[in-house]
Amino acid sequence: MILQRCAARQGESKGSFVTKTFPSISLFALIFLALSTGVHADCYDVFGCSDRNFFRASDLMDGPNCDFLYMMRGAIFKQRGYCFATPRAIQTFGNADCRFENVNEVRLNKFERANVATIQSVEKARHCPR
Secondary structure (H helix, E strand, C coil): CHHHHHHHHCCCCCCCHHHHHCCCCCHHHHHHHHHCCCCCCCEECCCEECCCCCCCHHHHHHCCCHHHHHHHHHHHHHHCCECCCCHHHHHHHCCCCCCECCHHHCCCCHHHHHHHHHHHHHHHHCCCCC
């Protein structure tokens, strides 16, 4: 709405922002491209998003139980294409669309790497089962 008002004030013809900016691409195509970006990180109200916020150990110590910590850590690897090996992980996350059998080959960004390490340290401090 604001973009259309600005364009009208400048004497341009009215029309949607999408058709002005991307005249040869349909709205459907733009939505499809936006939704097919691949990785979708998990975001938590208290902790933030696993791919763009650093989790704090103090928050994790006071918050989720061992099972939830396991789910948080595993979800990071699942979203990046890790092929799980343990029966518990395979049952929990499955191996559909997995690409990396070696955990060291999984491409994690700096936030994900730090969050995995933080989660593991909290799991260890809380004596969570592996």
